[in-house]
Amino acid sequence: MRALAISLFSVALTTIVVANAYYQKKQFYPSVVYITKSNPSMAVIYIQAFILVLLTGKLMSKVFFGQLRTAEFEHLMERAWYAITETCLAFTVFRDDFTPKFVALFTLLLFLKSFHWLAEDRVDYMERSPVISMLFHMRVLFLLLVLGSLDFHFVQHAYQSTMTNGASVQLVFGFEYAILLTMVANITIKYVLHTIDLSSDAPWEDKAVFLLYTELVMGLIKVILYVAFVAIMVRIHTLPLFAFRPMYYTIRDFKKAFNDVILSRRAIHNMNTLYPDATPEELQAADNVCIICREEMTTASKKLPCNHIFHTACLRSWFQRQQTCPTCRLNILRAPTPTTQQPRQEQRPRPQPVPNPFGAPLPFFNPFQPLPNENAQAPAPDANQAVPPTTPPAQTTIPQPSRQGGTQQPPLPQFTVSPFMPFSFPRFMSPPPIPPQNFRSLSSEELRRMEGNERENVEARIKCLQNIQVMLDAAVLMMNQYTLSIATSSTMPSPVPQTSTETTNGNAEPTATSNSSKETEEPNDNSSSSGSSASVGSSNASNHASVSLTETDSTVISPEEELRRRRLQRFQQPVEQQQ
Amino acid sequence: MAGSALRRLMAEYKQLTLNPPEGIIAGPINEENFFEWEALITGPEGTCFEGGVFPAKLIFPPDYPLSPPKMQFTCEMFHPNIYADGRVCISILHAPGDDPMGYESSAERWSPVQSVEKILLSVVSMLAEPNDESGANVDAAKMWRENRDEFNKIAERIVRRTLGIPT
Numbered sequence: 118m119r120a121l122a123i124s125l126f127s128v129a130l131t132t133i134v135v136a137n138a139y140y141q142k143k144q145f146y147p148s149v150v151y152i153t154k155s156n157p158s159m160a161v162i163y164i165q166a167f168i169l170v171l172l173t174g175k176l177m178s179k180v181f182f183g184q185l186r187t188a189e190f191e192h193l194m195e196r197a198w199y200a201i202t203e204t205c206l207a208f209t210v211f212r213d214d215f216t217p218k219f220v221a222l223f224t225l226l227l228f229l230k231s232f233h234w235l236a237e238d239r240v241d242y243m244e245r246s247p248v249i250s251m252l253f254h255m256r257v258l259f260l261l262l263v264l265g266s267l268d269f270h271f272v273q274h275a276y277q278s279t280m281t282n283g284a285s286v287q288l289v290f291g292f293e294y295a296i297l298l299t300m301v302a303n304i305t306i307k308y309v310l311h312t313i314d315l316s317s318d319a320p321w322e323d324k325a326v327f328l329l330y331t332e333l334v335m336g337l338i339k340v341i342l343y344v345a346f347v348a349i350m351v352r353i354h355t356l357p358l359f360a361f362r363p364m365y366y367t368i369r370d371f372k373k374a375f376n377d378v379i380l381s382r383r384a385i386h387n388m389n390t391l392y393p394d395a396t397p398e399e400l401q402a403a404d405n406v407c408i409i410c411r412e413e414m415t416t417a418s419k420k421l422p423c424n425h426i427f428h429t430a431c432l433r434s435w436f437q438r439q440q441t442c443p444t445c446r447l448n449i450l451r452a453p454t455p456t457t458q459q460p461r462q463e464q465r466p467r468p469q470p471v472p473n474p475f476g477a478p479l480p481f482f483n484p485f486q487p488l489p490n491e492n493a494q495a496p497a498p499d500a501n502q503a504v505p506p507t508t509p510p511a512q513t514t515i516p517q518p519s520r521q522g523g524t525q526q527p528p529l530p531q532f533t534v535s536p537f538m539p540f541s542f543p544r545f546m547s548p549p550p551i552p553p554q555n556f557r558s559l560s561s562e563e564l565r566r567m568e569g570n571e572r573e574n575v576e577a578r579i580k581c582l583q584n585i586q587v588m589l590d591a592a593v594l595m596m597n598q599y600t601l602s603i604a605t606s607s608t609m610p611s612p613v614p615q616t617s618t619e620t621t622n623g624n625a626e627p628t629a630t631s632n633s634s635k636e637t638e639e640p641n642d643n644s645s646s647s648g649s650s651a652s653v654g655s656s657n658a659s660n661h662a663s664v665s666l667t668e669t670d671s672t673v674i675s676p677e678e679e680l681r682r683r684r685l686q687r688f689q690q691p692v693e694q695q696q
Numbered sequence: 697m698a699g700s701a702l703r704r705l706m707a708e709y710k711q712l713t714l715n716p717p718e719g720i721i722a723g724p725i726n727e728e729n730f731f732e733w734e735a736l737i738t739g740p741e742g743t744c745f746e747g748g749v750f751p752a753k754l755i756f757p758p759d760y761p762l763s764p765p766k767m768q769f770t771c772e773m774f775h776p777n778i779y780a781d782g783r784v785c786i787s788i789l790h791a792p793g794d795d796p797m798g799y800e801s802s803a804e805r806w807s808p809v810q811s812v813e814k815i816l817l818s819v820v821s822m823l824a825e826p827n828d829e830s831g832a833n834v835d836a837a838k839m840w841r842e843n844r845d846e847f848n849k850i851a852e853r854i855v856r857r858t859l860g861i862p863t
Contacts, residue, residue: 244699245731245758247706320700409761409808410700411707431700435808438762439792443807 124168131165134158163217170224174231181260182235183252189238196234199362200227206359211286219286226293229267233300236260240304243311254312261305268298284353292346296339296363303335320410322417322430326381333378336371343367377437384436387449388419388429395420407431409443423447701760705730708812720816722754731756735767735816739855740824744848748855752784752819754812764789764806767815771858774850776826776837785832788818 138148138158152158178185185193204223208215239257243249275291310328314321343364350357395418407414409431417429425444427435440449709730712722722735733754739745751770757763767789769782777785787804828837839847856862 241758245702245729247702247728247730314699320703410704411711411811412703431808434759435762439807441792441807443809446807 124172127161127165127168130161134161167224170228174228177232178235181232181256182239183256185235186242189235189242192238193231193234197227197231200230203359203362207289207357210354210357210359211289214286222286222290226290229264229297230293232260232264233297233304236264236304237300240308240311243308243315249315257308261301261308265298265301265305268294268301272298284349288346288349288353289357292342296342299335299338299342303331306331320412320430322428325430325434326385329374329378329381332374333371336367336374339367340371380437381433384433384440387436387440388432391449392419392421394418395426399426409435421447421449701756701758702730704761705756712813717813717817719820720813722812722816725753731758731760733765733812734770735812737816737820737823740820743824744851745823745855748858750823750858752782754815761808761810764791764810765812765815767819772854774836774847774854775823775833776828776840777822777830777832778836779832783832784819784822785830786818786822786827788815 134152134157135148138151139145142148142151152162182189204227207223211219236257239253243253271294272291275287275294278285278287279291307328310324310331314324343360347357347360347364350360395414399420400414400418405414406412407418407426407428409427412428414426414428418426419429419432420426421432421442423442423445425442427443435443436449441447442449705724709723712720719738719740720735722733724730725732725734733756735752735754737750737752739748739750750773753768753770754765755768756765767784769778769784771782773782779785788806788810790805792805792807826837826840828841831837836847839850
């Protein structure tokens with residue numbers, strides 16, 4: 118309403134001025150001269166021109182955009198104010214050739230810039246709008262065409278005028294329009310990508326990557342343009358203060374795009390090398406919904422070390438932000454090795470049927486059972502206490518004969534070696550009881566209790582990890598003794614019988630260790646195996662590494678576990694209150 | 697196919713309308729813009745906010761669910777974890793990087809696993825049990841700790857106001 122009143126008022130003023138001039142001079146040419154000579158009349162004419170520009174802008178935006186959204190309008194206003202300030206700064210540089218034509222050119226630049234911003238916002242909005250009509254496509258295409266050709270024309274014009282007349286203010290326009298031209302290119306690429314995505318029924322997973330690279334290339338071009346512009350301006354005129362703010366933002370955006378590309382590449386690399394694709398059986402076993410996008414996982418999906426399955430594309434975009442598992446916050450960069458993987462798996466046991474390649478239930482050492490020598494009062498593992506043995510299929514193919522081959526220790530027929538027990542039990546440990554063989558015998562109530570967020574379960578897990586650590590420490594000790602004896606036997610021609618028995622005693626253990634550690638590493642990382650040749654030195658080294666990893670892990674876990682427990686409790690509270 | 701953020705928001709909206717959690721209603725203000733939602737939360741029973749119906753606004757970022765939404769109560773609130781302008785300050789709404797109060801561990805932060813429903817349930821539990829260590833509203837935190845009767849009175853007044861009952 119107010120805008121209408123203002124424009125009507127200005128039209129009235131202009132009419133009065135023109136009528137007055139014509140009334141005084143009676144002829145066309147003298148009256149034009151009269152108006153241009155009189156300052157008040159010129160002021161009125163300028164105001165009228167300004168209002169005409171605004172009205173044209175309104176009309177254009179009606180044609181190309183229809184109703185502007187509130188967010189778009191706010192965005193436009195915010196950017197427009199900065200642009201106007203910078204234009205005023207630019208005027209100070211070119212105060213010598215400050216003419217109405219010059220002002221008009223800057224106004225036109227501003228005018229076109231705002232249309233570029235609006236077009237950018239509109240195209241970004243494509244991804245978020247539930248309905249994209251045909252009209253939208255027509256408008257965007259036409260607008261991009263018009264903007265692109267205008268920019269190109271102005272760049273060409275600026276180039277020619279600079280070539281013929283030497284450096285002038287046209288240099289500024291040339292660069293500004295060149296930057297706008299890159300913007301048009303950027304918007305066009307985005308538009309094409311969005312359109313392709315919209316027209317297909319399945320989500321297009323590589324779109325995010327394409328967008329990232331577009332951003333990077335366009336950012337680079339803009340940075341080069343700005344740097345060249347500032348350098349030329351410094352040589353010819355003076356420091357172009359008005360270009361600094363946009364240059365700073367461009368460089369910042371470019372840096373961000375660069376970082377994003379690096380992070381994304383790293384995430385893709387990690388996913389391709391470290392994590393296996395989820396098999397159809399695993400997808401069937403889980404509830405088959407990617408928890409990031411809440412859609413069915415029929416396309417490519419990955420399994421993290423913590424057994425959580427997500428879409429590859431969803432994971433990639435999340436890993437760009439953060440290198441943790443979205444569900445359990447396992448740091449995937451710090452813990453890609455199987456030694457940390459195993460306890461983690463057991464912490465969040467998802468009751469999944471484990472495919473058993475041998476058909477018969479496997480006897481399995483349960484690491485969560487407190488060792489008898491450490492906790493004599495530990496109750497027998499009934500179904501409530503035992504954690505379900507979720508083993509990946511690869512684990513079940515442990516080379517068993519290698520242990521029984523050369524060992525001097527009494528055979529223990531009740532159980533077989535698991536990756537947690539790469540060496541035979543010390544004599545003072547009795548074989549642990551066998552956990553329930555499959556889940557069918559458990560009621561759903563018992564299964565729920567096994568999920569185990571209560572304090573006692575957590576304590577039992579920590580205890581188990583400590584047990585593992587003790588066992589690994591023992592293994593390291595034996596290793597050391599073993600290498601020592603090798604060294605002494607090689608230096609001394611006639612070995613002492615005591616050491617020789619120790620050598621044979623320990624002989625079976627490192628091979629078993631290296632075998633099983635290789636076995637567990639295989640599903641994750643083929644490149645970093647401990648070496649199948651299993652020379653003493655390498656197996657020893659790998660054992661050291663695994664021990665230190667376990668140590669750090671067991672110390673790290675307890676606070677993390679505590680935090681997770683607290684978080685889960687927080688979620689349970691509201692549910693309980695609801696009930 | 698529309699953007700992933702939009703599809704996820706639509707899925708959550710569907711889920712919330714099909715199986716609404718008790719005491720919570722949420723949905724887009726306008727079905728043409730799925731990135732602004734309105735939620736109605738009833739005060740948890742047995743607390744000083746019992747019986748109240750509190751309207752709130754949820755604004756989702758374009759990269760949802762990778763970034764958390766913002767939540768703001770549109771009615772007057774007096775609570776240790778709600779700013780005077782209605783913004784909600786709970787750890788689940790903070791991205792793992794930023795830590796406005798400097799005490800939250802990353803384990804309690806936003807992750808794509810969270811959802812509108814979980815946020816709203818967390819807010820309900822926050823209404824029931826304020827965390828007086830995070831001082832989004834220091835006056836409220838102080839009063840909650842030292843003068844519970846006064847706090848309850850103010851809460852009751854707010855509850856009455858949200859229901860349109862004269863205080």
